[in-house]
Amino acid sequence: GEDVEQSLFLSVREGDSSVINCTYTDSSSTYLYWYKQEPGAGLQLLTYIFSNMDMKQDQRLTVLLNKKDKHLSLRIADTQTGDSAIYFCAEFSSGSARQLTFGSGTQLTVLP
């Protein structure tokens, strides 16, 4: 079945850039997403990229997709304390499943 993997933890200093990485296995993925989850809250859709794109930029967020290596990354520029949260990578398959498959999440801690 499909699998999405992320590293569990990332710590950065306030003002630095954060890069959160994700790998996936499903070659029929059509959309890849980044969601943010703050404590006690649901998942907030941050951004997504279509599988025929290499890069997408949205204000402080840059998504890079390497489809050959099935690698997705999220770069947050000028990271702030309010960015501390769990970030989930998810892929949507155009195959028979047609559902979102999530990674286990990366806990981002922003240090002052």
Next chain:
Amino acid sequence: EAGVAQSPRYKIIEKRQSVAFWCNPISGHATLYWYQQILGQGPKLLIQFQNNGVVDDSQLPKDRFSAERLKGVDSTLKIQPAKLEDSAVYLCASSPGTSGSGQFFGPGTRLTVL
């Protein structure tokens, strides 16, 4: 635009009891999803509705879990009887369709089974 609403936000029950969760999706969204999120993991899809019909319930433990979406709007998810391993956050999400254009999540219901 109002987001996805869920209630209750928290529920504590004893094993073998029953519990029900309610979800009101974003207005006009045809597709509704229920996810289970166990602590330290990503959400796992339990069931997907398109309007009031079930699209995918392959990962729903049907011996104890049931869900319905009457009239294609609100939905309820029920667990009867609950087990200790059902302790999790139950998330409801909705999307305009099924093409992968993004799902929007509610705040979730945190269930603790003692």
